[in-house]
Amino acid sequence: MVIWGFNVIATKLLVTSFMPVTMTALRIFTAGVGVFIILFYLRLIRMPSKKEFLYILICSLFNVVGHHYFLSVGLKGTSASNGGLILGMGPILTTILAIFFLKNKVTLLRFCGVIFGFIGISFIVFQSGEGLQLISLGDIHVFLSIFLQTISFIMIKKVSSTLDPRLMTGYMLIIGSVFLFIISVIVEPNGFQSMASGSSTVWIIFFASAFLATSVGHMTYNYAIGKVGAAESAIFINLNPFFALVGAALFLDEMITFTQVIGFIFIIFGVVLGAGGLEELLRHQKSKREMIISK
Structure with a gap:
């Protein structure tokens, strides 16, 4: 989350x-x-089965193409601090979808x-205090990006x-980057020319973003989802907007x-x-009290 x-x-x-x-297409491909x-x-590389490949393809469209496209376009039209805070809605959206598709229980606390x-x-x-008509289009795009990712x-x-989520991540990034390249050719015909004008500092940021945030970050998070569950691992995303706010103020x-x-x-x-953190804490304390009483 840092x-x-x-x-x-x-x-x-x-x-x-x-x-x-x-830029996003090239960054995602580099990350892949x-x-x-x-x-x-x-030693985790293998070919996926047909069923696994179908999941990889669908997740590529949602997690890579949709998420990164709307995020990159959205941050062009809103502030980094706003973008980071909206991305913090991820756990809530994950919880809602887990209720419908993974049959997670709906409780009053959630x-x-x-x-x-x-x-x-x-x-x-x-x-801004001026109503719905002045919601930033960038805000809407960032919200769409996190919604597609939670799916x-x-x-x-x-x-x-x-299928090991780390291997799935690699396939998703490569396949998704191909779709993003196709989209970039359509919507940004001079896109590759713009890449030639970046300073050395910007390119250092580019590779750090690609390898650390996208490669290592997505591998780690997707692996956690496979181990502990979508809603449970989503608890930690609440730290994402905090570090985004701090970074926006500092940098x-x-x-x-x-x-x-x-x-x-x-x-x-x-x-x-919503992600069940408080419920888990209350259950843990209750079980400790019951153990003490039983002794």
Whole structure:
């Protein structure tokens, strides 16, 4: 989450230096190559079955193409701090989808968490105080990016029993980058020319974003989903907007507003309640009390 939070800042810098879709396609492809280098040393590379490949293809469209396309375009039209906070809705959305597709139980605390999360996001996107008509298009694009990614998290959990999520990540990144390259040629005909104008500092940020945030970050997170579940691992995404806010203040000199802080607090409460963190703590304390009484 530290890496992903600061990667929002890195992506904001990259989309202001290069054309966003072309840059994203090249960054994702570079990340995919990085994943397969790691998988080669871990001896995890194999060909997927037809069923596994179908899941890989669908997850590529949601997790890579949709998520990264809308994120790169969205950060062009909103602040890095806003983008990071909206991405913090991931656990809430994952919990909602897990209820429908993984048959997770709906409890009062989780329902309250969903409500808190949406209140928090409302504080962020309506912070101008001028109503729905002035919601930033960039905010909407960033929200679409995290929504599409959460759909893929559910699918990753479904296929993780037969396919190592780290290997799935590598295939997803390579396949997704091909689709993004095709989109970039259509929407950004001069995209590759823009890549030639980057400074050495920008290219260092590019490779750090590709290898650390996308290669290592996605491999680690998708592996965690396969081990502990989509909703459970999503608890930790609440740290993502915190590090994005800190990074935006440190590196981009963005002002953190009182409204954003209030929105962030609501999102944190929403994540802790909605993703089941508080329920798990209460269950643990109850079981400890029962053990003490039984002794």
